[in-house]
Amino acid sequence: MPLSAALPPAFFRRPATTVARDLLGRDLIVRHENQPLRVRLTDVEAYMQNDRACHANNGKKTKRNAAMFDAGGVAYLYFVYGMHWVLNFVTGDENVGEAVMVRGVLPLEGHEIISSNRRFGQKMPQPRHEAKWLDGPAKVAQGLGLTGLHNGLALQPGSGLWLEMGQPVADKQVMTGPRVGVDYAGEDALLPWRWRVVELRG
DNA sequence: AGCACGATGCTCT
DNA sequence: GAGCATCGTGCTT
Numbered sequence: 001m002p003l004s005a006a007l008p009p010a011f012f013r014r015p016a017t018t019v020a021r022d023l024l025g026r027d028l029i030v031r032h033e034n035q036p037l038r039v040r041l042t043d044v045e046a047y048m049q050n051d052r053a054c055h056a057n058n059g060k061k062t063k064r065n066a067a068m069f070d071a072g073g074v075a076y077l078y079f080v081y082g083m084h085w086v087l088n089f090v091t092g093d094e095n096v097g098e099a100v101m102v103r104g105v106l107p108l109e110g111h112e113i114i115s116s117n118r119r120f121g122q123k124m125p126q127p128r129h130e131a132k133w134l135d136g137p138a139k140v141a142q143g144l145g146l147t148g149l150h151n152g153l154a155l156q157p158g159s160g161l162w163l164e165m166g167q168p169v170a171d172k173q174v175m176t177g178p179r180v181g182v183d184y185a186g187e188d189a190l191l192p193w194r195w196r197v198v199e200l201r202g
Numbered sequence: 203a204g205c206a207c208g209a210t211g212c213t214c215t
Numbered sequence: 216g217a218g219c220a221t222c223g224t225g226c227t228t
């Protein structure tokens with residue numbers, strides 16, 4: 001399989017925890033006004049069935065979480081805190097209700113557009129290291145120009161939003177830990193379902 | 203470098 | 216009406 005091939009639906013039709021780990025080091029490409037924005041996934045979280053932190057827990061479908069019940073391989077975007085969009089990839093089979101949230105990425109291509117989307121300026125200086133540009137879920141969506149318009153889109157080139165092979169990451173470069181901001185989920189808040197690439201710094 | 207807090211609006215009970 | 220899968224600011228050490 002050539003490196004430029006899109007990851008197929010089968011990649012996503014596995015449990016969210018499996019997909020999350022496997023997504024580290026993969027590349028996400030967003031076609032933005034005919035320009036490709038390419039970023040490498042460095043920080044992800046899994047949200048599972050029967051997980052109190054998951055928007056689809058108890059299997060209850062609502063207007064917001066409907067895309068989570070599609071078969072794996074579509075995008076799920078939701079709005080939080082009155083101002084932020086957050087990107088997820090739906091995983092598993094149809095009607096399962098699992099997803100992987102994208103918490104951090106490294107820009108590889110399209111820096112000018114990403115920087116412009118982030119609105120760096122006087123009040124918000126542009127971080128020197130690119131790894132700090134999109135180091136939070138809302139920053140990822142803002143930097144890539146993703147909103148509710150992308151909710152439910154298939155992850156394939158035709159939709160302008162897809163994943164490619166990238167550069168798989170060895171276990172030694174991976175740290176796990178509890179997910180962020182889910183204290184309300186009781187014991188489920190302790191599950192180590194966050195995966196991130198350790199920053200190699202010289 | 204680390205905490206506390208306000209912004210801001212949608213979702214669901 | 217409460218709470219939220221957050222961010223940036225402004226203050227303290």
